[in-house]
Amino acid sequence: MSHTVGIRRTQKLKTRQALLDAALQLLEHQSLSSLGLREVTRAVGVAPTAFYRHFEDTAALGVALVEEALGSLHGMIGEILAATGDSEVRLDRSVDLIIRHVREQPAHFRFIAREQHGGVGPVREAIAAQLLSFAEEVAAALAEDPDSRGWSDEDLLMLGGLYVDHMVLTASAMLEAGPAGEHRVAEVARRRLRLVTLGRLHWLDDTNPADMPGIPCTSDDD
Numbered sequence: 074m075s076h077t078v079g080i081r082r083t084q085k086l087k088t089r090q091a092l093l094d095a096a097l098q099l100l101e102h103q104s105l106s107s108l109g110l111r112e113v114t115r116a117v118g119v120a121p122t123a124f125y126r127h128f129e130d131t132a133a134l135g136v137a138l139v140e141e142a143l144g145s146l147h148g149m150i151g152e153i154l155a156a157t158g159d160s161e162v163r164l165d166r167s168v169d170l171i172i173r174h175v176r177e178q179p180a181h182f183r184f185i186a187r188e189q190h191g192g193v194g195p196v197r198e199a200i201a202a203q204l205l206s207f208a209e210e211v212a213a214a215l216a217e218d219p220d221s222r223g224w225s226d227e228d229l230l231m232l233g234g235l236y237v238d239h240m241v242l243t244a245s246a247m248l249e250a251g252p253a254g255e256h257r258v259a260e261v262a263r264r265r266l267r268l269v270t271l272g273r274l275h276w277l278d279d280t281n282p283a284d285m286p287g288i289p290c291t292s293d294d295d
Contacts, residue, residue, distance in 0.1 A: 089127040091117045093141060096134055097180050105135045105184075106192040135188065135196035142181035143203040146174065150207065154214035164266045168259055171240050175247040176255075186245045204241070208233040223277050235269055 095116035099108060108131055110124045128134040153166045175182050188196045212233035215221050221229060243262040250258045 085126070088117070088119060088123065092119075092124065092127055092134065093137060096131075097138060097184060100138075100184050100187075101180055104191055105131060105188055105196060110134075132193050132195045135193055136199045138181070138184055139188075139196060139199040139203060142178065142185055143200075143207075146170075147206070147210065151210060151214075154211065160218075160220075160270055161267075164263060164270065167236075167240065168243065168262045168266065171243050171262075172247060172255065172259055175244050176252075179248060182244050183248055186241075186248060189241070204237050205234075207237045207240075211236050220274060228276070232269075232273060236266070239265060239269070 092113055096108065096113045099112055099116065110131055111121050113131075113134070114121045114124050128137065149170055150167070153163055153170060185200060189200050191197060208230060210233070212226070212229040215232060216224070216226075216229050224232075239262070243258065246258045246262075247255060
């Protein structure tokens with residue numbers, strides 16, 4: 074690669090990142106469906122035609138923001154799941170991970186929270202795909218636990234999805250609570266995760282009402 078080509082490539086990457094950063098800032102006050110590319114290019118100080126050198130449209134820019142917001146979490150979640158077999162430690166570390174990321178990237182998480190059910194189809198699909206990928210990664214890690222012996226792949230994926238949904242809810246609660254409510258949100262998140270974990274331990278138990286304490290058994294003759 075020549076020196077000139079290298080400079081051009083570096084400048085192109087800088088402009089692309091500037092467009093992403095400007096869009097994210099503008100999206101603090103509006104939805105992606107109402108964002109115009111001219112707003113973004115005006116904020117960066119480039120011509121509107123320059124936008125199309127980096128993104129096909131604002132939906133493609135939104136998809137790139139999804140990848141920027143959630144892509145880096147994959148490796149971190151993988152490290153947490155693989156680091157220890159102690160479920161309590163993993164639960165605490167997963168909550169700490171979400172808290173840290175929301176604290177460091179609040180604009181990214183506000184964007185995800187707003188656009189997860191927003192009006193731009195490709196962005197909704199990108200978020201759903203990322204969350205499904207997280208659920209699959211969690212399910213694969215859970216499958217290695219002795220407590221998962223006898224579980225079906227479908228049920229493990231369902232459990233992985235519960236953990237991921239909880240992460241999303243925790244992030245949303247953190248954004249609403251702000252720094253003052255961070256401790257309370259974290260404690261509630263940990264308690265909810267422990268409740269899911271306790272339920273997991275009894276998922277394969279015999280659920281015949283006659284065998285469950287406190288639940289009366291009725292017969293067809295009653």
